[in-house]
Amino acid sequence: MDYQCILNCLSTYSIYILKSELIINENEVKKDDFIVIQDEEEIHINCKIKSKIFMITFPKKNFLQNTLETDLLQG
Numbered sequence: 001m002d003y004q005c006i007l008n009c010l011s012t013y014s015i016y017i018l019k020s021e022l023i024i025n026e027n028e029v030k031k032d033d034f035i036v037i038q039d040e041e042e043i044h045i046n047c048k049i050k051s052k053i054f055m056i057t058f059p060k061k062n063f064l065q066n067t068l069e070t071d072l073l074q075g
Contacts, residue, residue, distance in 0.1 A: 003045040012060045013037040020051035 007013060015024075015035040022029050023046040029035065037043065038060055 001047045003047070005043050005045065007037065007040050007042055008057075009039060009041055010060055011057050014056045014058075016054040018052040018054055020053065021048035022046065022051055022053075023048070 013036070015037065017029050017031055017033045017035075019031055020029065024035065025040075025043050
């Protein structure tokens, strides 16, 4: 099955693949893969088998700020 997902360019999408054989934007992903998507208006998903994903969406600014703060704290 093919899906087209419209995304918000101001958000970051973190996706963990729980069960799957998927192609996301021409990239094959499998179980236990982790993907971060930013600056995209849409993604295309092709499912080879029944799949499960876990996705968290949050503002892009917070993602970058948290990453920098974590790096600074770990020194």
